[in-house]
Amino acid sequence: MDLRGLDLAYVLHSYERTYINFERGENGRLFDDKGRDYIDFTSGIGVVSVGHGNRRLAQAICDQAHKIIHISNLFLIEPQARLAQRLVELSGFDMRLFFANSGAEANEGAIKIARKYGEIDGEVKRYKIITLEHSFHGRTITALKATGQEAMHTYFGPYPDGFVYAKSIEAIPELIDQRTVGVMIELIQGEGGVEPLDPGGVRELAQELRRQDVLLIVDEVQTGVYRTGHFLASNYYDIEPDIITLAKGLGGGVPIGAIMTRLKEIFKPGDHGSTFGGNYLSTRAALEVVAILHEYHSSGLLQQRIQLFEERLHELQRRHSHLFIQSVGIGFMRGLRVESDQIQKEILQRALDERLLLLKAGRNTIRLLPPLTITPEEIEEGFARFERAIEGL
């Protein structure tokens, strides 16, 4: 059986899969089994932040694998402690961390922290969490229920109670009642359609929540670790959340999630745990990713690359404004709005034919999440292919 046949026969069909067999990558380029090159404006959905085949990351993983991969959280884990310290330093927040393996799992942990806070603080038990419509918080049962897209709640019930959806951040305060313990938001909605929230509105909301002792949980699974050009989107929005979750870009492709919280004493031994979370391999990898990106950010290079990408994107949008209604997003988290899901689909297919990888988001957004280390040459080549792909559309 060929590989496609194997996949179809033995793997559950939960994805609309494109059958390209990638064999290796070099930063913003991928190569398939026929030696053809692809420009990657997806970075594995915002994961491969330091590019494909990154030598420094590969070396760190390799060195660590030769020593210890995993020993469990019953023992001290040196790279875990160092990574926690580093993430706290870079965030500028006075927090502690818990390490998980994915975004959904980090969000589950964040919800547990909020629920525990709601048990121990105040007279009545508080458990409700307000999230936004069009949000995305993950695929586990609870994270799925936290996700404010009713279309995703068709099966799999009964779901846990206690999630309330707000149409906008302005609508959140009026939904708060005596049972509300938290608000969970993405500062830039990712899967929902690359939708940045208004910074002024977010700061006002943060103040209001602090006044009412309602926790602000910011899901930075997609926006975190320099995706926006800043270490956290929370830094860019100039807010200090109570809980922040990270995942996608943190490990450069090695699965890792993290919960950061200023509620440093919330968990007692036994309250939460993970067999794999925070092991030697994933935390050593994340330490290297963070080191690479910190240098890259400090040198001003990240900002230069973002600027070039932004210029090319705006030029493309202006030249084809009949196709791209609007250019949206911040840093290396970008989108182009189109009229319909048919156009969205058509553009993705044509780009693929030109060997340019793009993502969709929501029903009418083309999403671009390049590796943060993408080179000027890769950017130019990617946009040249993009231009060819939409010729005549």
Ligand SMILES: *Cc1c(COP(=O)(O)O)cnc(C)c1O
């Ligand atoms: C991708 C994503 C998740 C889910 O992360 P997984 O690692 O797939 O569980 C959660 N929240 C946001 C904002 C995301 O973009």
